[in-house]
Amino acid sequence: GRPIVVIDAGHGGRDPGATSVSGQVSEKDLSLALARELKDQLVKRGRVRVAMTREDDRYLTLDERAAVPRRLSAAMFISLHMDSAPNPLARGATVYSLSDIASDTEAARLAASENRGARSETTGGNVEAMLSDLAMQAQRSASADLAARFVDRSSGRIELRLNPHRFAAFHVLRRADAPAVLFEAGYISNADDELLLRSPAQRSRIVLALAQA
Ligand code: ZN
Secondary structure, three states, X not given: OOOEEEEEEOOEOOEOOOEOOOOOOEHHHHHHHHHHHHHHHHHHHOOOEEEEOOOOOOOOOHHHHHHHHHHOOOOEEXXXXXXXXXXXXXXXXXXXXXXXXXXXXHHHHXXXXXXXXXXXXXXXXXXXXXHHHHHHHHHHHHHHHHHHHHHHHHOOOOOEEEEEEEEEOOHHHHOOOOOEEEEEEEEOOOHHHHHHHHOHHHHXXXXXXXXXX
16 A cells, blocks of 8 residues: 655666766765665655665666566656766755756756666657657656655755756656656765765765655
């Protein structure tokens, strides 16, 4: 009876994601640590059931990740990532929800980089495509609501970027078939953010905000 939340630790296996500014940690390891801690927190609170797309260091395609919430008819899908930028001063967390049109060029670039390796989809003009467009619209608005709730629970408690709720066409969110957001917990290309994200005590503040949302 309780709704299912699927947590996706970004990257894994032969795909390390971004490397931290110190060169000591990879995005795939920090996203898995955060995913495990969020799972434990949600299980402890007891309001939802939790599934993970991966619980160890393994490679999964974006379609394999998105198939998990579809198979389980999940109520919510959250993909966890660590951000990285050429500007070493960039820091703070961002929540992305699905849109065909990116909110800004940086969001578009991020989606393109996270979508690497996914096959592109074509849309037809038939009834089936129209119906799936309607379902997609409902999914998008529920995802945007979820992202807004994340920002609301996070503000004042964790470092957020300016305009922390952004939009872009993430393949893994589009295919999830459930309200879905992609959370970038902070920039591991920034020395201060790297320290925060490597600290279990600091991660627990993020986990609490996510679990409440
Ligand atoms: Zn990533």
